[in-house]
Amino acid sequence: MLKKFLIERCSWILLFLFMQLLLLFIAYIDSSIPIMSVVYIVFLSIIIFVIFLAIRYNKETPFYKSLEEWESGLDLSGISEATKPFEKIVEKSITDQTERQAQLNNDNRMALEQERDDLLPWIHEVKTPLTAMHLMIERLEDEKMRTQLTYEWLRIHLLLDQQLHQKRISFIENDLHVEKVSLEPLIFKEIKDLQSWCMQKGIGFDVDLGVDEVLTDDKWLAFIMRQLLTNAVKYSEASDITIRSRMENDHAILQVQDFGRGINAKDLPRIFDKGFTSTTHLDQAATGMGLYLAKKAAKSLLIQIKVKSAPDAGTTFTMVFPKPNEFVKLTSM
Known part of the structure; x- marks a missing residue:
């Protein structure tokens, strides 16, 4: 800050x-002015000026120091109170x-909440005829037709579910209920x-x-599993999908x-970027x-998702759950 103050x-x-140099020059060329007296005055002036700079540095920099250390945001409490006109x-x-x-943030949030409130009832309304449609499909006697229609019904169901959670995820901190969740039924x-x-x-x-x-939120863990399993099924053919869980370094691991x-x-x-689709397996849907x-949901639950994969060798998604004491952070959100 001292360097910046001196530059300023x-x-x-x-x-x-x-x-000061001008004063010395005048005393040098004018013999009627005693040069030593002028040198003494210049010396005193420099000392007084240095003291003056030190005082002004301590008075002028606290406000700008607080600005430099301030983390840009909406909280201004970290900025020192201005005392000078320019400050x-x-x-x-x-x-x-x-x-x-x-x-603006408040307006955008309200608009987002309104959009969510408008869309969520619509999604739930659409799910009602979808459920009825599923029951009707199950009654079909033609096995091939039933299988094809069930697959198309499932695609619509998964897309609606994804849209539902996409609208909810912006407010996930208000929707978390951390408890012991049994993995098997989920x-x-x-x-x-x-x-x-x-x-x-x-x-x-x-x-x-x-x-x-595991300690987590069952609704959002189910959503995460749904996405990983859907991804695994989508890119597999006539093979098994393996699901394993274990403890490792006090962390629950689910693969x-x-x-x-x-x-x-x-x-x-x-692969976790928004809107990214594979460049090798073109899927229009x-x-x-x-x-x-x-x-994004896993991050809110303090779950790490790791992935290992290679072409024609399969893919492994690994979820690393936090230790129980780390949920203090989550419950304090």
Whole structure:
């Protein structure tokens, strides 16, 4: 900060030095002016000026130091109170802009909440005829037709579910209820929902749960599992999907492994990006939102999602659950 202060006052310092040099020059060329007296005056002036700079540094820099250390946001409590006219201009500008930003954020949040409130009832309304449609499909005697219609029904159901959670995820902190969740019924329910699709593709499941209970939110964990299983089924064919859980370094680990097409190395770092779809497996129906939402929900639950994959060697998604004492952070959100 001292260097910045001196640079800011550079013109004043140069003017002062120029005046002292000018005074010495005049005393040098004018023999009637005692040169030693002038040197003494210049020496005293420099000492007084240095003391003056030190005092002004301590008085002028606290406000700007607080600005430099301030983490940009809507909280202005970390900024020192302005005492000088120019500081007050800066403070007023920052305060006005912050208030406008806070109001804009509030307006956007209200608009988002309104959009969510408008869309969620519609999604729930659509689910009612979908349920009825599913019951009607199950009554069909033509096995081939029933399988095809069930698959198309499932696609619509999953897309609606994804849209529902996409609207909810912005407010996930208000929707979390952390408790001990049994993995077996949760996983088997998700497998059952995908049953018709798996039968069509000849896919089975190998489930081995060394750990059956984890601390998390059951609704959002089910959503994350749904996205990982859907992704595994989508890119597998006539093979098993393995689901394993275990304890490792006091962390519960849950793995979903498929033996399908795998993911290209250049795509691997981007699979959790919003809207990203594979560059090698073109799927016109893919939205690129499933894994993005799964990662976002997992972050709110303090769950780490890791992925290993290679083309034609399958993909393994690993969820690392937090230690129980780490949920203090989650419950204090």
